[in-house]
Amino acid sequence: MKKKLLDITRDKIRLKHYSMKTEQSYVGWIKQYIFFHNKRHPIEMGKSEIEQFLTHLAVNRKVSPTTQNQAFYAIVFLYGEVLGVDMKSQNIQALRAQERKHIPAVLTKEEVALILANLNGIYELMVSLMYGCGLRMQEALNLRVKDIDFGFDKIYVFNSKSMTDRTLPLPQKLKERLKRQVEKVEQLHRGDSEAGYGSVYLPHALEKKFPKAKYETKWQYLFPARNIANDPRSGVARRHHLHAQTLGRAIKVAAQKANIHKRVTSHIFRHSYATHLLQAGIDLRSIQELLGHKSVETTMIYTHIVAEMNKGRVASPLDM
Incomplete structure (x- = not known):
């Protein structure tokens, strides 16, 4: 029986010895990316669809820059490691989440x-x-x-x-x-x-x-x-x-x-x-x-x- 896309993704993540937390995070973002585009297969999509999804995260969901980057890396992993498509060279130009510089709290x-x-x-x-x-x-x-x-x-x-x-x-x-x-x-x-x-x-x-x-x-x-x-x-x-x-x-x-x-x-x-x-x-x-x-x-x-x-x-x- 042919393996599902997310199962293949999990196998690739484990082959690279990524942590369980990273696995859960990457699979979660890939699911969201696919559902955002009405369950289209990622191989049918590319630069434009990735930019739309990342822009949606910044504009509509107002995620932090770190969260947006995490979603981006998950999708790049999907295309590069699972589908064999190099997205790093595609110069993806999504609207970036606004970065806020903050000083972390400390205890005395x-x-x-x-x-x-x-x-x-x-x-x-x-x-x-x-x-x-x-x-x-x-x-x-x-x-x-x-x-x-x-x-x-x-x-x-x-x-x-x-x-x-x-x-x-x-x-x-x-x-x-x-x-x-x-x-x-x-x-x-x-x-x-x-x-x-x-x-x-x-x-x-x-x-x-x-x-x-x-x-x-x-x-x-x-x-x-x-x-x-x-x-x-x-x-x-x-x-x-x-x-x-x-x-x-x-x-x-x-x-x-x-x-x-x-x-x-x-x-x-x-x-x-x-x-x-x-x-x-x-x-x-x-x-x-x-x-x-x-x-x-x-x-x-x-x-x-x-x-x-x-x-x-x-x-x-x-x-x-």
Whole structure:
């Protein structure tokens, strides 16, 4: 039986080892593109139809530039990787979504401490690590036991958003707690193995190269999920890492309990980390490397945050 277009797209995405999140996003945008043009097959459409869809997103749906770009990349993937049509050279001229430059919210050190005080157990440890190392949520979730080097006090971050591996100083305040967390993972893994499970997800290339690695303790997630679950791609029953939504909810509840009225998400701890380093006199280039930014221009946003904070030192005429 001939495979459907979206099934072929999923196969191509998995062949390139893209994340499940990227797969869901790309397939979702491709569906919307097809439905927008009344279910016409993409091979019958081209530059004009892509421009119409992207313009619709900007004008009618008022999506952000990032969202519009995501839709564009999904469609380019469809044509280039699935249909064999090069759209990158077509000079697509859709109306661009209006880009708004905004300064991200950051927490004070006192506010970070308040939120941590309202978190418990593994969530408090994870958020402490995210703030202490400037980790993205997904980077923290993806940490494996082997990524914590207690001998050299380093944390290794692989397969990050920037596609650049990096090392970070291990916060000394968390060292003993992380050792205990590793012991918990070892104990949990022994129990899983005895129960007939014990394997962990590895990218296909690694699993093929090291077929026994998925059963080794060092490859287990540092922050494992509470329950065994079926892998949505392979159907194999195994223990994955904690779910991002679960951690996100814990952070939201903790911020509410701490009575903090800023928009607190997992990423605010990364912003706060960079801002506090800058305030402490750490140079911008070092912060860029710690955050894993490809360009120093991305890191420059934190100089604007500090500059805005310094404006607060200028007194209002009412207070003079």
